[in-house]
Amino acid sequence: TAALPLPLPPQSPITFICVYSSDKILYNKIIVNVKIFVALVYKIYKFLRRNRIMCESKNPRNRKYFAAANSYNGFVSLFDKVFKSEDFNRIYLLKGGPGTGKSSLMKKIAFHLKDKRCDVDEIYCSSDPKSLDGVIAKNCDKKIAIIDGTAPHERDAKIPGAIDEIIDLASGFDLLWITGRRKDIIEINEEKKNAYKTAYSYLRIAGSSY
Numbered sequence: 001t002a003a004l005p006l007p008l009p010p011q012s013p014i015t016f017i018c019v020y021s022s023d024k025i026l027y028n029k030i031i032v033n034v035k036i037f038v039a040l041v042y043k044i045y046k047f048l049r050r051n052r053i054m055c056e057s058k059n060p061r062n063r064k065y066f067a068a069a070n071s072y073n074g075f076v077s078l079f080d081k082v083f084k085s086e087d088f089n090r091i092y093l094l095k096g097g098p099g100t101g102k103s104s105l106m107k108k109i110a111f112h113l114k115d116k117r118c119d120v121d122e123i124y125c126s127s128d129p130k131s132l133d134g135v136i137a138k139n140c141d142k143k144i145a146i147i148d149g150t151a152p153h154e155r156d157a158k159i160p161g162a163i164d165e166i167i168d169l170a171s172g173f174d175l176l177w178i179t180g181r182r183k184d185i186i187e188i189n190e191e192k193k194n195a196y197k198t199a200y201s202y203l204r205i206a207g208s209s210y
Contacts, residue, residue: 062122075152082123
């Protein structure tokens with residue numbers, strides 16, 4: 001576990017658990033259009049350089065934490081506080097289903113920024129600690145964020161264009177491939193939903209004895 005950057009409401013116990021993991025996840029086999037991926041990375045890097053966010057820091061800071069949690073009262077999110085639009089020069093909201101490359105993209109960008117000695121915050125997923133939900137890069141008064149804008153912390157552009165920009169990674173789907181596996185994907189989604197129900201039932205039991 002890791003400390004949240006802001007105080008949580010009194011809904012303990014709070015836990016960070018991998019709610020769902022399966023070798024059968026077909027989404028991970030979906031190949032996102034490489035051109036879309038490269039174009040997005042280039043766009044983000046260009047913005048970072050133009051705003052001097054990629055300048056090297058003498059003592060770069062790398063923080064890792066959660067901005068959400070699974071509690072016995074349900075899902076608790078601090079995304080609106082951690083990723084307040086007015087606090088950023090640019091926020092990229094990544095859309096697309098599981099396996100479209102949201103977390104992988106954020107990991108690659110975070111790795112590159114750390115290699116360039118930038119101040120970087122890595123915000124991890126409360127349901128899968130191996131995945132990222134967001135990355136924040138800072139340099140003096142300049143700051144950008146890249147966020148997973150899908151459920152359970154779904155988010156749309158609050159200040160579109162001027163600050164928030166939506167990036168749809170699902171636009172690179174191999175539709176022919178994925179349509180042919182429609183039945184399998186529906187079954188996996190149902191399995192995932194049931195796994196969440198089971199996890200939250202255990203959390204409620206833990207909460208009742210807390």
